[in-house]
Amino acid sequence: MSEPTTPSTPTIERVDARHRYAIRVDGETAGFTAYRDREDRRVFFHTEIGDAYAGQGLASILVREALDDVRRAGLRIVPVCPYVAKFLKKHEEYADITDPVTPEVLEWLDGQLKR
Structure with missing residues (x-):
């Protein structure tokens, strides 16, 4: 009889070179949230969890850890x-470090992403 496998605790890693936070499960990348920094603001523009990992609450874990990292760094959040x-x-609990999405931020982000 085989023993049931217990999934490992997800880990979060900030990958500055790719402007994202990645969430890994059992060493595999399960998803990410992407950002660009503008002065003292971290502009989050896309979050994605792979289909194989859907429905496990990983996006919530990922975003909470990313926002906690933003707070520790003394930055502010812009949630595009x-x-x-x-x-x-x-x-x-993140309202004190959250800024609104403005047309100026969206235009800047488009330029950063070359859209």
Whole structure:
């Protein structure tokens, strides 16, 4: 009889070279949240969890750890990403470091992403 496998605790890593935080499960990348820094603000614009990892609450774990890292760094949050914006509505403890999404920020982000 085989023993049941217990998934390992997810780990979060900030990957500055790729402007993202990655979440790994059992050594495999399960997803990421992408950002660009603008002065003292970290602008989150996309969060993605792989289909094989959907429904496990990984996006919430990932975003919470990323936002905690932003707070520790003394930065502010700009939630362009719909998932990050939704998370922030449910977690008011980040309201003190959250800035609104403005047309200026969106234009700047488009330039950064060359869209």
